[in-house]
Amino acid sequence: MLSALKTIWLVLRHMFHRRVTVQYPETSNYLAPRYRGRIVLTRDPDGEERCVACYLCAAVCPVDCISLQATEDEHGRRYPEFFRINFSRCIFCGFCEEACPTYSIQLTPDNEMSEYKRKNLVYEKDDLLISGPGKYHDYNFYRVAGLAIQGKDKGEAENEEPPVDVRSLLP
Amino acid sequence: MATIYVDGTPHEVEEGQNLLQACLSLGYDLPYFCWHPALHSVGACRQCAVKQFKDERDARGRIVMACMTPVADGIRISIDDPEAREFRKSVIEWLMTNHPHDCPICDEGGSCHLQDMTVMTGHAHRRFRYKKRTYRNQCLGPFLNHEMNRCIQCYRCVRFYRDYAGGRDFDVLGSRNRVYFGRHEDGVLENEFSGNLAEICPTGVFTDKTLKKHYTRKWDLQWSPSICPHCAVGCNVSPGERYGSLRCVVNRYNDAVNGYVLCDRGRFGYEYVNSEKRIRGPLARGAGENAVEAVSKGTALERIRPWISEPERVVGIGSPRASLESNFALRALVGPERFVAGMSDPELRLARRAVSILRDGPAAPPSVAEIEACDAVVVLGEDLTNSAPRLALAVRQAVRRQPTEKAARFKIPAWDAAAVAYCCQNEKGPLLVATPAPDRLDDAATWTRRAAPDDVARLGFAIAHAVCSASPAPDAMSEADRSLAEEVARALKDAKRPAVLTGVSCGSEDVLRAAANLAWALRAEGKDARLSIALPECNSMGLALMDGGSLDQAIEAVENGSAQTLVVLENDLFRRMEKTKAERLLESAQHAIAIDCVENPTTARAEIVLPAAALYEASGTVVNNEGRAQRFDRCYVAEDNIQDGWRWLIDAMSAARRSEAKDWTSLDDVRAAMTEALPALAGVAQLRVEGGKIPRQPHRYSGRTAMRAHIDMSEPTPPEDADSPLAFSMEGYSGAEPPALQPFFWSPGWNSPSAVNKHQREIGGALRGGSPGIRLIEAAPSEKIVWFEEIPQAFSRRPDEWLLVPLSRIFGGEELSVLSPAVAERVAAACIAMNPKDAEALGLKAGDEAEIRLGGTEPIRQPLADMKELPEGVAGWPSGLPGVEWVEMLSWIGRKGTD
Incomplete structure (x- = not known):
């Protein structure tokens, strides 16, 4: 008896609480920038693809839904020839973002990805690549890596000495 | 202990x-x-x-x-x-402090010894705030990529390249903290074993340039236990596949065969598998001019069905580059009497002679590791570096190791490399290289002798006689040769484990006999002497152990009309006989069926062409020089209608409702029938494991649910492999695999090639399950030696005629590896080589085009090269190079034919 009254009281009280349900899609909830939704590939501050096709995201992916193939431009800059994420398998765990050594792969707060056809959930590089740097504005992997690419010769990266003169005999 | x-x-x-x-x-x-x-x-x-x-x-x-x-x-x-x-x-x-921030773009990443060691020691945070040293890289040719920034100055590369492999064009340069590992200037690394730097280097300074073109991490490759198809040494390799194409070949440790080292032909020759010349589906050639059409498997089998329904009307040409099982299936299709081994008459005679020498004589063929342990070596008539490169490297090790026995007297342990080297200085073990043409081993040799094959044989006989007087002596030896023979014989008598190495490439049976007499003479003197005979192709020894006849029998059968259909298994006849002869053979057969993996002149003339799997896509057994039968298992299932040669032959037999193969469903059935029918191959055993199939993929294999998603959302079950205990999967058997079935080496914390440490009984020794392979040839007990008595006459040059001897070439001399773009870049220009004196007598100089006519065929044009070491009266022929026609070795070319 007492418990029944308690329950009725609780329900009555809730009638005067603020409403939690929102009228989606007219209104939507706030999702923090760190929310793990749709995956994007970002560009470095110079506007070049950040992805260097190191395969770490693919390796760490627990559902193996990332596949890619590395290739190089004529100056030795490495990038993915194709980059495919099968979102019908993705569990949005964010391991790929954690594994990415170049801040290329990032999870965004966008979660509106439903499709009528499963095949449309297979995103290729064109679908993934965005035009900006995402959450990390300044990082440019090739500026710290030792590899020479177009526009950055040996010894021109951050924290690098100019190339050694092998023929020097100075002590 | x-x-x-x-x-x-x-x-x-x-x-x-x-x-x-x-x-x-x-x-x-x-x-x-x-x-x-x-x-x-x-x-x-x-x-x-x-x-x-x-x-x-x-x-x-x-x-x-x-x-x-x-x-x-x-x-x-x-x-x-x-x-x-x-x-x-x-x-x-x-x-x-100086290592660049390169791991994501470094090809070594994921198979890097430096990464493993860094993780092992727990160093994770960089405290050093100052600048990193940088270097410029060098262009080192088509095989290796150079990225000097990554160097940790361990000196392994230079110790391998210079000390171990005998290279001279690579060194450590510079001083202070500027030391540099490279060539004195940009250029191709000349040594035939340069590719090993990719595995020897503990970090990413040297990486495989061919892999870089279609780069895949080690963990993403599907591996299999396989055997190198590019020569008869039978090095164990692991090919790696991704997205249906072969990406690389790495060394698969076998202490008895290749150890830690492969040659560049084996390592970089793999790309023939991805070549545009691959045959990817059955082809039918119509009556019209070059009317070739792709047909379905069913149509192709339906077309050939009536041709093969009567085995008496079919002749089958096997191949020394196809597996035993494929050859045996062909033998079953045509019957043992009409199965030919796919070698020309002299070729087969030499191979059979090699088998009889090794089996009936007292000197057993040594494994590569046993050659390395020898303390005196005689090489007769074979340019090993070019025809069996791994053997040449083993000879180098033997020569290098012999003086280190002296170090033991000074109580210097054999592993103390610097102290041993200091103790031995430039001393080398005794090595005689007696060949017609200059040899890459010359720099390691104590004695070199350039002579025509007959004289090489005579020298061999003379040494044999000097070692053991029961062995017959050649008459009328020159004083120089006699004293050379005595000197070599003295060195051999001082040795405990001498080895005699020879081969069939110069086409001389006398050389084989001389080598046999020498090895047996050493045996008679109580030495633990070994005799190794280099054969040309990966399964030459296997074919010699089978019972097929020579190509001449096939020609005879077709030309006298007793056979109407010709089945050519993985064999290009144009590499084994004159062009006109091969053309005539293929034309006079009513129907010619070719089963092969790449297009070649034979498949271009066959009525039906069936696409065979390349060795890395196939399963079977091959037998190497040593008589070691080694199994290989397919790395991946080739696309389209490509299947193993033996599988095509079984399909053909069942299409023709033949009873021979009605119970054969898998490789094991073929193998069982083969060992029953051919007692010489009885040792080739089945190998199975209990507790699931062995995964071909590392457990980190990625992209399973995405790699096919753009084609089809539903993920197919991986193909089943009925022919081996291996699975096309990352799951399955866990535990210690039998080493012959181990697709790749990995151990927790050890991702680099050093992981093999964890699979060896003791470091540098045999794998835990023993050395893969079964030896089919054991020497006869040495009570009674039957010496070869017939000794050839000394070579006498004919006026205005030249004896053709082969110039074997590691790059380009082999049919398949040359289809690899990287190897093709290293192919030397084809030329006919002569002593400058001979050339001068002809009024020719180097670079002039010589026109050669043989047996009334079309003239062959070939630029002339001076080779001053070549004996007078002998001409070197670059046999096997692309564009160079087949010419029988040891035939004479005359002035009339040369202008």
Whole structure:
């Protein structure tokens, strides 16, 4: 008896609480920038693809839904020839973002990805690549890596000495 | 045996090794860089520091380098000691001060010894705030990529390239902290074993350039246990596949065969599998001019069905580059009488002679490892570096190792590489290289002799006679040859384990006989002498052990009309007989069926062409020089209608409702029927494991649910492999695989090629399950030696005629590897070589085009090259090079034919 009254009281009280349900899609909830939704590939501050096709995201992916193939431009800059994420398998765990050594792969707060056809959930590089740097504005992997690419010769990266003169005999 | 205490635990270990080796053999993880099981210790990197204690009461101890400390009874060390750990961590930290931030774009990543060691020591945070040293790279040719920034100055590369492989165009240059590992200027690394730098280098300074073109991480490749198809040494390799194409070939350790090292032809020749010349579906050639159409498998089999329904009307040409099983299936299709081994008459005669010498004589064929342990070597008539490269490297090791026996007298342990080298200086073990043409082994040789094959044979007979007087002596030897023979014989008599190496490429049976007499003479003198005979192709020995006839029999059968249909299995007849003869053979057969993996002149003339799997896509068994039968398993299922040669033949037999193969469903059935029918191959056994199939993919294999998603959302079940205990999967059998079935080497914390440490009984020794392969040839007991008595006359040059001898070429001399773009880049220009005096007599100079007519065929044009070492009266022919026509070796070309 007492418990029944308690329950009725609780329900009555809730009638005067603020409403939690929102009228989606007219209104939507706030999702923090760190929310793990749709995956994007970002560009470095110079506007070049950040992805260097190191395969770490693919390796760490627990559902193996990332596949890619590395290739190089004529100056030795490495990038993915194709980059495919099968979102019908993705569990949005964010391991790929954690594994990415170049801040290329990032999870965004966008979660509106439903499709009528499963095949449309297979995103290729064109679908993934965005035009900006995402959450990390300044990082440019090739500026710290030792590899020479177009526009950055040996010894021109951050924290690098100019190339050694092998023929020097100075002590 | 000695007892050593590692962190208080006593272990029984073999004496005579160093602590690092002992600790690794015991399964401890101890980081190291400059040490390598094949290169031994120099103590340069200071990475393998451990603490050594005086006795059990000593608590302070002192830090020593494990690789420079010999194992001694009762020695107490600690790997886990905090001070030793800190020391090792600091060493890595120093090395990393200059190491670039490259791992994501470095091809070594994921199979990097430096990564593994860094993780092992626990160094994770860079404290060094100053600048990194940088270097410019060099262009080192089509095989290797150079990225000097990544170097940690362990000196392994230069020790391998110069000391181990005998290269001269690579060195450590510069001074101070500017030392540089490269060539004195950009250019192709000349040594035939340069590709090993990719595995020897503990970091990413040298990486496989062919892999870079379609780069895939080690963990993403599907591997299989396979055998190199490019020569008859039978090196064990692991091919790696991704997205349906072959990406690389790496060494698969087999202590008895290749050890840690492959040659560049084997390592970089794999791309023929991806070549545009691959046949990817059945083809039918119509009556019209070059009317070729792709047909379905069913149509192709339906077309050939009536042709093969009567075996008496079919003749089958096998192949020394196809597996035993494929050849046996062909033998079943056509019947043993009409099966020919796919070698020309002289070729088959030489191969059979090699088998009879090895089987009936007292000198057993040595494994590559046994050659390395020899202390005197005679090479007769074969340019090993170009025809069986791994054997040449083994000879180098034998020559290098022999003087180190002296070091033992000074109590220098054999593993102390720098001290041993200092003790031996430039001393070399005795090596005679007697060949017609200059040889890459000449720089390691004590004696070299350039002579025509007959004279090489005579020299061999003379040495044999000088060793054991029962062996027949050649008459009328020149004084120089006689004293050379005596000198060599003295050196051989001083040796304990001499080896005689020869081969069939110069086409002379006399050379084989001379080598046999020499090896047997050494046996008669009580030496543990070995005789190795290099054959040309990966299964030449297997075919010699089978019972087929020679190509001449096929020609006869087709030309006298007893056979109407010709089945050519993985064989290009134009590489084994004159062009006109091969054309006539293929034309006179009513129907010609070719089963092959790549387009060649034979498939271009066949009525039906069936696409065979390349060796890396196929399963079967091949037999190497040593008579070691080694199984190989497919790395992946080739696309389209490509299937194994034996599978096509079974399909053809069942289409023709033939009973021979009605019970054959898998490779094991073919193998069982084969061992029953051919007692010489009885040792070829089945191999199965219990408890699931062995995964071909590493457990980190990625992209399973995405790699096919753009084609089809539903993920197919992986193909089943009925022919082996391996699965196309990352799941399955866990535990120690039999080594013959081990697709790749990996161990927790060991991702680099050094992972093989964890699979060996002791470091540098046999794998835990033994050395893969079964030896089919064992020598006869040596009570009674039947000497070869017929000794050829001394070579006498004919006026205005020249004897053709082969110039074997490692790059380009082999049919398949030359289809690999990287190898094709290294192919030398084809030329006919002559002594400059001969050329002058003809009024020709180097570079002039010589026109050669043989047997009334069309003239062959070939530029002339001077080769002053070549004996007069002999001409060198680049047999097998692309665009060079087949010419029978040891035939004479005359002035009339040359202008």
